[in-house]
Amino acid sequence: MEQPLKSAAAVTPAAASVGQVSHLTLLQQVRAGDQQAFGVLVSELFPTVYRAALRVLRHEQEAEDVAQDVFMKIWGDPPELRAEANLKAWSARVATNGAIDRLRKKKPDISDDLPDQVDPAVAADEAMQADEAADAVQQAIDGLPERQRLALVLTYYEGLPNKEAADLLEVSVDALESLLARARRALKAALSEQWQGLLEDFAQGGQNGEGSWKTI
Amino acid sequence: MTKATELDRLKDVLDAYGAKPDNWPQDEREQLQAIASAHGAEVAAWLEEARQMDAVLNLVPDAQVPDGAVERMLAKVAVPPRAPVVDFQAARARRSMPRRWIDLRQAVPVGIAMAASLMVGVLAGLSDLTATYIPNTGTISLASVGQETIGDTLIGFETFTLAEGDLK
Numbered sequence: 001m002e003q004p005l006k007s008a009a010a011v012t013p014a015a016a017s018v019g020q021v022s023h024l025t026l027l028q029q030v031r032a033g034d035q036q037a038f039g040v041l042v043s044e045l046f047p048t049v050y051r052a053a054l055r056v057l058r059h060e061q062e063a064e065d066v067a068q069d070v071f072m073k074i075w076g077d078p079p080e081l082r083a084e085a086n087l088k089a090w091s092a093r094v095a096t097n098g099a100i101d102r103l104r105k106k107k108p109d110i111s112d113d114l115p116d117q118v119d120p121a122v123a124a125d126e127a128m129q130a131d132e133a134a135d136a137v138q139q140a141i142d143g144l145p146e147r148q149r150l151a152l153v154l155t156y157y158e159g160l161p162n163k164e165a166a167d168l169l170e171v172s173v174d175a176l177e178s179l180l181a182r183a184r185r186a187l188k189a190a191l192s193e194q195w196q197g198l199l200e201d202f203a204q205g206g207q208n209g210e211g212s213w214k215t216i
Numbered sequence: 217m218t219k220a221t222e223l224d225r226l227k228d229v230l231d232a233y234g235a236k237p238d239n240w241p242q243d244e245r246e247q248l249q250a251i252a253s254a255h256g257a258e259v260a261a262w263l264e265e266a267r268q269m270d271a272v273l274n275l276v277p278d279a280q281v282p283d284g285a286v287e288r289m290l291a292k293v294a295v296p297p298r299a300p301v302v303d304f305q306a307a308r309a310r311r312s313m314p315r316r317w318i319d320l321r322q323a324v325p326v327g328i329a330m331a332a333s334l335m336v337g338v339l340a341g342l343s344d345l346t347a348t349y350i351p352n353t354g355t356i357s358l359a360s361v362g363q364e365t366i367g368d369t370l371i372g373f374e375t376f377t378l379a380e381g382d383l384k
Contacts, residue, residue, distance in 0.1 A: 035293065042289050047281050054279050064285050068292060075293050134275045156273055162241050180232035184269050191272065202271040
């Protein structure tokens, strides 16, 4: 019996890349009450933060609410990040945690049950912006049992370390890996009829893919 | 770790995390990459299967941010302009106003300041001291230049203006 999701507590700033220095500079200015600097941060980071919340919640308004919470936190109590910290990754992680918390409040006992109804606005938006192949993949992901979907979202799309994703789902790392393997198998089964077409789409450029196979 | 155990672990990781080493557990990444390289032929099919799944997952597009979402966010922290309050003390310090004329040690409402200024002028017998509040500008002009003798005392005075920058 899997346990319900736990509260998202501590957030660990991720290791940073070089280009994040300007974000930290802006953060210093925000700490001094500079609204203009805050505006620049919001403009640059909002899409990342919003998408992180949307991937978990699948509801536009709720994702926007979570994104607003993240930025109100930055404005009201700017985080003390180390010089090498990555504010973008930190913000996305806070959004993911906030979204998980919100999901848990709505549904305290999330397990491998059937998924909720997807926000129609999201579905319509996705249908309009994505081609048929991408839409099929998105629908297959949305059709996964909730815990498998979240495991995939947290590790593959949000790039959380396995331990952190497991903590958020309140499962062991072994259990997380089992959820991930089941999710991938389920997706392949759901998309088996379109599989070759999907690979051809990817080879032609795809949506987020580079359109080429990476080698180890 | 035996070869079979190593390969089993690599298979589990590929099944769970996909083919990109960046997505593998950090503490095992280097070792697993070495195993994959060392057993290329044996693991080729597993890697191909994992790459295909990664490719399909990468077909999902990024969601668009709703129109106006950034503006709604920024509106939440916009600070409304505060009502102007005259800081006469600061203004006096900046403009070297003669203390004998007006000694307002604290910020007072505009109306009281105007009345006090006019009263000083009248009591001192000066004919040309004026205090004018200019609406919608946040500016008070107190105007009089020169000197006057009252009894044995020579009193100097000058013009100064409380401008918008004096308001806080």
